[in-house]
Amino acid sequence: MIKRTIVLTALAASGLVYAAEPVDPAHAQEIATTVCASCHGPDGNTPLMPEYPKLAGQHPEYLYKQLVDFKAWDDKPIARENATMNAMVMAYSKEEMLGLAQYFAQQKQVPAEPKAQETLALGQKIWHYGIPDKAVPACSGCHGNNGAGIPIMYPRLAGQTPDYVVVQLKAFREQQRANDPEQMMRQIANKLTDTEISALADYAASLR
Secondary structure, eight states: OOHHHHHHHHHHHOOOOTTTTOOOOOHHHHHHHIIIHHHHOOOSSSSSOOSSSOOOTTTHHHHHHHHTTSBTTTBBBOOOHHHHHHHHHHGGHHHHHHHHHHHHHOOOOOOOOOOSSTTTHHHHHHHHBBBBBGGGGGGGHHOOOOOOOOOBBBBOOOOOOOOHHHHHHHHHTTTTTTSGGGGGHHHHHTTTTHHHHHHHHHHHHHHO
8 A cells, every 4th residue: 555655646746646546456467467468578578579668667657657648538639649559558447557557667677688789889978968969968867877767757768678769769750759748759859860769779778
């Protein structure tokens, strides 16, 4: 009960509660291991499909927000368009989404590995110092020096699959993903080349 209270308090501070109380952990685990497992694995480590994100160890507040954003609520349009996820979450309540977020957050991440070593130096430079000439801020400012992110606000990227990070940065750049607060990621990704995006994705995967 204490853990649930802490999570709900944090969600309240970020405006993400939506009057949800998590379902019984056993029910959330059943959904995770029978439905979500087909793409993300039973423990959220996405063993077979690197284009899908690792969910294990991610901040529950971030996971919950994404799940909520994948579904239309109260006649409001879907905030995050993804045909697969839009269909997958259709049957689930906010209580179940919060339970799933907590379940995956409690799993231990098996970190991904970089796909290319030769651009890690470029990724490291952008991550810690940004690209001043293009007004690109350092990724570490929001996601931390070690990629742990900031709970409630910014996701953990350390050990994330580079394929997924590349897909998301390009989606932000092409305005295909639009659920980032104040268009922050869209504005940043719009200034990044494919080479820079790949370098950042590999460097994020290398972080522990």
